[in-house]
C-alpha cells in the first residue's frame with residue numbers, strides 16, 4: 347500500500363471523506379509541491395483538486411490519486427465530488443485547518459464536518475513510519491549537509507564572523523543540490539555557543555573558540571538535521587572534558603536506540619550520563635525529534651513524553667551541555683530506527699576537531 351492508500355484504508359472509521367489543504371501534508375501524499383489545492387480522501391480513491399497554475403505538472407507527476415482542475419467555484423465543486431461519493435460527513439486535519447476554513451466548510455459543503463483530532467492522528471501515524479523511498483531522500487539531504495560540513499572545516503578561521511560561517515554553509519548546501527534549508531542555520535562561536543538556539547551575529551571567531559553549527563538540507567521535501575561543535579585553536583581542559591561527556595552521552599544513546607523503546611527511556615540514556623557528571627541542569631532540552639517532511643515531527647524523545655519509537659521512524663540524537671557565559675557543546679546525528687538497533691544516517695566525524 348502506498349501512503350495515500352494507507353490513509354484511505356483508515357478514513358472510513360473517521361468520516362466519509364478527509365480534507366487535506368496544508369502544503370506539507372498535501373505534498374506528502376501527492377508528491378507534488380504547490381501553494382494551493384485540496385486533497386479529498388475517500389475510502390476508494392483520493393481526488394486532488396488543483397488550480398490552473400499547477401494542473402499541467404499535477405497531471406504529469408501525481409500518480410496515486412485522481413487529478414481534477416479546480417473550477418471557478420471550488421466549494422460548489424467539492425460539494426459535488428462529496429455527493430458523487432455519497433459522503434455525508436468529512437473530517438478536517440485539526441492540526442492545520444484554520445477556524446475560517448472550518449467555518450467555510452460548515453457553511454458551504456452541506457455535510458457534517460468533524461473537527462476531532464482523529465484524522466490528524468491518522469495522518470501523523472502514517473508519517474511517523476518512513477518508506478525506503480522517504481529514507482533515501484533523507485539520506486540524499488544528509489549527504490549534502492555533510493559535504494557542507496567538510497567544506498566548512500576549511501572555511502572556518504579566526505577573523506570570520508558567525509554570519510559569514512552561516513552564509514558560506516547555506517550557499518554550499520543550496521548550490522550542491524539542496525532545494526531549501528531545513529531551518530535557519532545556527533552558527534555560533536565562543537560564549538554564544540551556550541545559547542542552544544542562538545542566532546548568528548557579527549561576532550568574530552577568536553582563537554580558542556568553540557564553533558557550533560546546527561543545519562540541514564532539504565531534498566524532495568525531506569529534511570536532514572545535524573549539529574557539530576569544532577574548536578578553533580586549542581580548547582581548555584574544561585572544554586575538552588565537556589565535549590567528551592556530550593560525545594559519550596550521544597554515542598551511548600545511539601548504540602541503545604531500537605524500535606519499541608519509549609522516547610522517555612531513550613532520552614534518559616543520554617541524560618543520566620550527563621547528570622552523573624554534574625551537568626544535568628545544563629542539558630535543558632530534549633534528546634531528539636522525528637525528521638521527515640517537517641524538521642520537527644514525531645517521534646519525540648524527551649523526559650516528559652512516553653511515546654513509543656517505532657521501527658522505520660527517523661529520530662535525532664542531540665544531547666548538549668550549555669554553560670552560561672562560557673561555552674556550549676551539542677553533537678547531533680539522526681538515525682533510522684530498526685527492530686534490533688538503528689542505522690546512523692550521519693557519517694561526519696564526531697571526535698573533537700581542532701582547526
Ligand SMILES: [Mn+2]
Nearest residue numbers: 571662664678
Ligand atoms: Mn535537531
